[in-house]
Amino acid sequence: MNLNRRQTLGLSAAAAVVVAAGLRVSPALATTEDADKRIMEFTGGKAPGTGKISLTAPEIAENGNTVPITVSVESAMAGDDLVQSVMILADGNPNPAVATFHFSELSGAASATTRMRLAKTQNVIAVALMKDGSAFMDKKQVKVTIGGCGG
Amino acid sequence: MKQILIGLWVACAASAILASGLAFADPVDEQLSIDGKEMIVRAKAPQGHPFDEVLSGWLFRTPETRALEADGFDNPGNLSVQDGETLWNKVDGSAGKSCASCHGNAAESMKGIGANYPKWDEKTKKPINIELQINRCRTEQMGAEAYEFDKAGQKQLTTYVRSQALGTPVSVDLAKGEMQKWWDMGKDLYYTRTGQLNLSCANCHEDSIGKMIRADHLSQGQTNGFPTYRLGDGLVSTHGRFRGCIRDTRAVIPKAFSDELMALEVYVAWRGTGLSVETPSVRQ
Amino acid sequence: MAQSKPRVKVPKTAAAGEVVTLKTLISHEMESGQRKDKDGNLIPRKIINKFSCEFNGVKVFECDIDPSISANPYFEFSAKVNESGTFKLTWVDDDGTVTTDEQKIEVK
Numbered sequence: 001m002n003l004n005r006r007q008t009l010g011l012s013a014a015a016a017v018v019v020a021a022g023l024r025v026s027p028a029l030a031t032t033e034d035a036d037k038r039i040m041e042f043t044g045g046k047a048p049g050t051g052k053i054s055l056t057a058p059e060i061a062e063n064g065n066t067v068p069i070t071v072s073v074e075s076a077m078a079g080d081d082l083v084q085s086v087m088i089l090a091d092g093n094p095n096p097a098v099a100t101f102h103f104s105e106l107s108g109a110a111s112a113t114t115r116m117r118l119a120k121t122q123n124v125i126a127v128a129l130m131k132d133g134s135a136f137m138d139k140k141q142v143k144v145t146i147g148g149c150g151g
Numbered sequence: 152m153k154q155i156l157i158g159l160w161v162a163c164a165a166s167a168i169l170a171s172g173l174a175f176a177d178p179v180d181e182q183l184s185i186d187g188k189e190m191i192v193r194a195k196a197p198q199g200h201p202f203d204e205v206l207s208g209w210l211f212r213t214p215e216t217r218a219l220e221a222d223g224f225d226n227p228g229n230l231s232v233q234d235g236e237t238l239w240n241k242v243d244g245s246a247g248k249s250c251a252s253c254h255g256n257a258a259e260s261m262k263g264i265g266a267n268y269p270k271w272d273e274k275t276k277k278p279i280n281i282e283l284q285i286n287r288c289r290t291e292q293m294g295a296e297a298y299e300f301d302k303a304g305q306k307q308l309t310t311y312v313r314s315q316a317l318g319t320p321v322s323v324d325l326a327k328g329e330m331q332k333w334w335d336m337g338k339d340l341y342y343t344r345t346g347q348l349n350l351s352c353a354n355c356h357e358d359s360i361g362k363m364i365r366a367d368h369l370s371q372g373q374t375n376g377f378p379t380y381r382l383g384d385g386l387v388s389t390h391g392r393f394r395g396c397i398r399d400t401r402a403v404i405p406k407a408f409s410d411e412l413m414a415l416e417v418y419v420a421w422r423g424t425g426l427s428v429e430t431p432s433v434r435q
Numbered sequence: 436m437a438q439s440k441p442r443v444k445v446p447k448t449a450a451a452g453e454v455v456t457l458k459t460l461i462s463h464e465m466e467s468g469q470r471k472d473k474d475g476n477l478i479p480r481k482i483i484n485k486f487s488c489e490f491n492g493v494k495v496f497e498c499d500i501d502p503s504i505s506a507n508p509y510f511e512f513s514a515k516v517n518e519s520g521t522f523k524l525t526w527v528d529d530d531g532t533v534t535t536d537e538q539k540i541e542v543k
Contacts, residue, residue, distance in 0.1 A: 058213060058214075058215045060213065062212060062213040062215065062216045062382060062435045063366070063381075063382035063383045063435045064383075065382055065383040065505060065506070066227075066382035066383070066505045066506075067215075067505070068215050068218075068219070070511075077515075090503050093503050094469055095501065095502060095503065096503075097501035097503065098501055098503040098504060099498055099499060099500050099501055099503075099504055100498065100499040101496070101497075101498050101512070102496065102497040102498070102499070103496060104493075104494055104495055104496065105515075106490060106493060106494070106495040106496075106514060106515055107495060107496055107512065107513055107514065107515065108454030108455075108513040108514055108515030109454055109513040111512070111513060112496070112498070112510065112511065112512045113509070113510070113511035113512075114498075114504060114505075114508070114509055114510050114511070115504070115505040115508070115509050116503050116504055116505055117467070117502075117503045117504070117505050118503075145365065145366035146365070146366060147365035147366050148364065148365050148366045148367035148383075148435060149355070149364055149365070149367050149395070149396055149399050224442065224444045224458055224460070225458070225460075225509070227460065227507045227509070229442070230439060230442065230460060230461075230462045230507055233439055233440065233442065234439045234462070237439070385506060385507075
């Protein structure tokens with residue numbers, strides 16, 4: 001059947017919605033299937049909510065080999081208000097696992113900075129698991145351009 | 152139908168303009184202070200220079216990369232400075248000496264000298280750079296073997312020595328010996344197109360400053376920060392970078408420390424006159 | 436070249452109960468296991484897979500590290516200090532090599 005331009009665009013848009021709706025995690029936090037699986041394993045099956053955790057990453061990575069990121073979770077880090085661990089994922093890397101930070105009461109603050117590798121433009125995801133079993137997530141897209149000169 | 156098509160074309164054109172907008176960016180207007188020490192990242196160009204102002208490559212980097220260089224601890228290049236310091240103090244060769252045996256505390260004996268290389272060498276009647284000077288000391292004073300290009304500790308020791316000039320403005324003495332002749336040779340090379348891609352240094356670093364070449368934001372191509380820590384490759388030497396660029400024009404690559412690359416080093420160092428030595432700088 | 440000494444930045448003094456920032460940097464290729472050599476063979480993975488920080492023998496911060504962490508791994512984190520003592524930093528390589536560093540802090 002011959003589709004005109006308008007019809008083709010309409011179909012593609014509909015298809016995109018269908019794909020997005022198929023993901024287990026809420027559409028606003030949609031990531032790849034592999035990343036989703038790891039998130040569920042990490043949280044013990046609980047879908048993470050938004051808020052409390054904040055992930056800082058550059059909009060455009062100067063070089064995908066060394067991308068600085070910071071993760072920070074609002075928490076008194078005392079008594080029952082304690083961050084147990086924060087898992088970092090890169091949903092477009094050959095292996096999405098990046099690092100898992102484990103905090104303690106002696107941490108004082110639930111925040112950490114590191115440098116990571118990104119193979120291409122993708123989402124960096126940070127999931128916090130609290131002592132009381134609740135989980136929170138933040139996600140940032142980092143644009144990675146490949147190739148340059150020299151070296 | 153027609154209205155929708157026109158709308159689509161407008162949207163495509165707009166995004167194309169946006170995309171090309173990202174393909175050019177001015178260097179930032181910022182000051183670089185490394186651990187509180189002010190660096191000169193913009194300087195008035197010397198007489199006969201193609202630009203009015205010489206600019207450090209630091210000004211062309213993203214905020215995150217600029218921040219990495221501004222903090223001496225955060226700068227991954229300083230791991231190599233640490234390695235270089237270990238080498239400086241390490242006894243090597245038949246004479247049972249280390250660099251420190253003759254030169255003592257590098258912070259004193261090597262202070263500022265990194266800003267003045269390449270220098271004229273009476274012995275070989277050629278310019279000499281830090282790498283070759285280190286090799287001369289090793290073979291003639293220490294009874295040790297010369298470092299092969301980019302091998303063993305050459306990059307780390309060169310970085311350590313040059314970092315003792317951090318902040319000092321680059322200034323190459325063209326009056327000594329036949330330095331002017333080598334400058335002329337280097338200038339010739341700088342403007343000569345080479346390789347299958349038929350590119351000269353000037354095509355990128357003079358004609359296309361601010362534009363993107365694939366993922367790189369083109370700067371003036373200065374050497375004031377070398378050896379540099381490249382985010383993708385780690386520590387890179389001056390001749391390593393020259394060879395990499397020339398390789399990417401798909402030309403036959405001159406050997407490190409060859410006459411051509413020594414001449415190029417003299418000329419390119421002069422193009423950065425007035426900029427602070429930033430070794431080890433952080434670049435993309 | 437021999438393995439170089441890790442770099443660690445810790446304040447020398449702090450007030451009791453203060454939260455201080457620690458910065459750590461160690462030289463390591465962090466070979467991901469994804470790269471191929473000139474002959475097309477996969478270069479085997481060899482990374483630092485764990486980093487931990489203790490204060491006076493008690494765990495403060497730990498990190499399980501995967502190959503997506505950059506070469507020359509950098510970690511910045513906090514510690515709440517209630518008494519004077521020693522931070523012990525530990526890095527563990529895939530091949531079992533353990534590198535440690537100690538930094539003292541005086542707490543008033």
